[in-house]
Amino acid sequence: MSYRSFLSLCTAAVAAALITGCAKAPQTELSSAKAALDSAKAAQADIYVAQVYLAASDSLKAANVEIEKQKSSGIFGINYDHAKALIASANALALDAKAKAAAEKAKVGAELDSLFTQSQAMLSETKDLLKRAPKGKEGKSALNAMESEVSTTEAAINDAKTLKASGDFIGARDKVNAGIAKLDSLKNELNTAIAKTAKPVGKKKK
Amino acid sequence: MKTARIFALACAPAAAMLCLAVAPRPPMASIKRCQQSLIDARNSGSAIFAPGPYLQADSCFEHLLRAWALQNSAFFLARNFDSLKLLAQRTDSLARIAKHESVGARDSMARRVPALVAETEQCLADYAARYRNLPLADTARVHFARAAIALAEGKAALASGRTQDAYARINRAHEIIRDANDAVAQTLSHYLEKAAQWRQWVAQTIAWSGKSGNTAIVVDKLAHSLRVYSCGKCIFCARAELGPQWLGQKTHCGDKATPEGRYSICRKKNQGQSKYYKALVLNYPNSQDRIAFCNLRSAGLLPPGASLGDLVEIHGSGGRGADWTNGCIALCNGDMKRLFDLAEIGTPMAIVGSVDTGNAFAHTTRTDIK
Structure with a gap:
């Protein structure tokens, strides 16, 4: 081998090393996937579709490890293909998580609206029962006490509305459902109290 | 001169191979292990049941990635991955602790929650049966309503698998009704003097x-x-x-x-x-x-x-x-x-x-x- 050939070989080797060793890490794709994951979290994907969100998060972490692994592999043989595939997967999962979370949240939101309507109707009914209850001496204190329970329940339903406004749809759903259950028991109790108070009034008229 | 050229031709690949051989390598096995431990810890619910060690492990892993990136930015022969191994071991250890604590806390909570629900329901029933007819201030009824609502919320959270959330709400309900019952018992005790x-x-x-x-x-x-x-x-x-x-x-x-x-x-x-x-x-x-x-x-x-x-x-x-x-x-x-x-x-x-x-x-x- 001539000296010229040796120099050519060395140049080719250095060029190859430069081409492969200095291959650029997929930083733009990584940033884009990270932004997609952040966006999914902002859409509460970690609450509504936790499994999909966590899969996206795991893929992104694995991509980070793969990139650093490739960077550490020396100046020869750096290959970001696997890292790029992981990033693409993370990105797709994050977008999917965001879309599914939005759909699920919209579903819970619609359910909440219906529950709020139901609770409002029950609240009006209960208040109406309180108004219609005979105001005799025997029932007055019981009715006063029940009034305070109705107010507490109304406050809980209003808290649920605040929770919904702040984006906590699941907490709001639990609270409004609890309020509805309480209103139901109050209505029953009120009807019983009305029945009790109504009895002697009837007797008196006789 | 010719001999020198032949020697150089033979030595160049050998030197390159030697450089690659002696170049420091990251502790991939440790990193893979700690990564898996972190996933296992998270899947066991550590973020909820053992947030302390889990967050420490997660932060330690982030630190590892930063340290790794820093070493990768140096000349390949001048890199030092010793700290990575230590960080990987620490992450692994913390993740395992988090998993262990999480499993323990989750099991314990799974045992405690039904008992707490039963106890709270009993307190509410006691209150309704014993004290609701006593001439107490309206605040007593407010406590009763608040406890009943918190209990219902807790049971809903429990039904949807949010054990920690359920526990917090049921515990709150239990505290409210227990305090209300205690206050009434105190009023009665005072009366019975x-x-x-x-x-x-x-x-x-x-x-x-x-x-x-x-x-x-x-x-x-x-x-x-x-x-x-x-x-x-x-x-x-x-x-x-x-x-x-x-x-x-x-x-x-x-x-x-x-x-x-x-x-x-x-x-x-x-x-x-x-x-x-x-x-x-x-x-x-x-x-x-x-x-x-x-x-x-x-x-x-x-x-x-x-x-x-x-x-x-x-x-x-x-x-x-x-x-x-x-x-x-x-x-x-x-x-x-x-x-x-x-x-x-x-x-x-x-x-x-x-x-x-x-x-x-x-x-x-x-x-x-x-």
Whole structure:
């Protein structure tokens, strides 16, 4: 081998090393996937579709490890293909998580609206029962006490509305459902109290 | 010269191979292991059940990635991955601790939650059965409603698998209702401080009946009972309804409280003479009531213009299932008729908070007297 050939070989080797060793890490794709994951979290994907969100998060972490692994592999043989595939997967999962979370949240939101309507109707009914209850001496204190329970329940339903406004749809759903259950028991109790108070009034008229 | 060229040709790849061979390598096995441990910890619910060690492990792993990137930015022969190995080991260790703690906490919570639900439901049932009919401030009902709502929220969270959230809410419900029950128990205990005096009044009244062979009446406010004694033996028992603020001594007119003390029947009102079927008028206020009223007025503990009041009766038109009188004792008409026939003018009576103070709490339930 001539000296010229040796120099050519060395140049080719250095060029190859430069081409492969200095291959650029997929930083733009990584940033884009990270932004997609952040966006999914902002859409509460970690609450509504936790499994999909966590899969996206795991893929992104694995991509980070793969990139650093490739960077550490020396100046020869750096290959970001696997890292790029992981990033693409993370990105797709994050977008999917965001879309599914939005759909699920919209579903819970619609359910909440219906529950709020139901609770409002029950609240009006209960208040109406309180108004219609005979105001005799025997029932007055019981009715006063029940009034305070109705107010507490109304406050809980209003808290649920605040929770919904702040984006906590699941907490709001639990609270409004609890309020509805309480209103139901109050209505029953009120009807019983009305029945009790109504009895002697009837007797008196006789 | 030619030999030197051949030597250089042979040495160049060898040197390159040597450089690659001696170049520091990251601890991939440790990194993979700690990464897996972190995933295992998270999947076991560590973020919720053992947030301390889990967040530390996660932060340690982030630190590892930063340290790795920093080393990768250096010349490949000058890199040092020793710190990475230490960080990987620390991450792994913390993640394993997080998983262990999480599994323990989750199991413990899974055991505790049903017990806490049962205990809270029992407290609510106790409150509803024992205390809801006591003349308590409206805040007591507010506590009851808040606890019931928090419990329902907790049960909903439990049903949807949010154990930690469920536990927090059920625990809150338990605290509210337990505090409410404790406050009522304290009020009752305070009320029962006069028990010795009440026992004395009852014993003296029954003893008088036994000694004289005449009729005497004992009213137990907590038990809502009126008992008639003849020759020292109970011959008649009826359910009594009182003033809505019966838990305490009557202090002035319009306080809706039924008085406590030793009295006697001073007048009998037959049908047509009373608004409430028939009535036995008590000699309220007695001398002790007058003294107590003067003391309270001197201490400024009565509303301006408050008077002592009178016309406390045992009358009919009861049986309404509530404490509704202005401080009188109401019986259903059948019981009133019987009592009216048994009692005479001068019949002594004792009105006490509770006769059986040892079992006073049981009397707070509204079980009808047969």
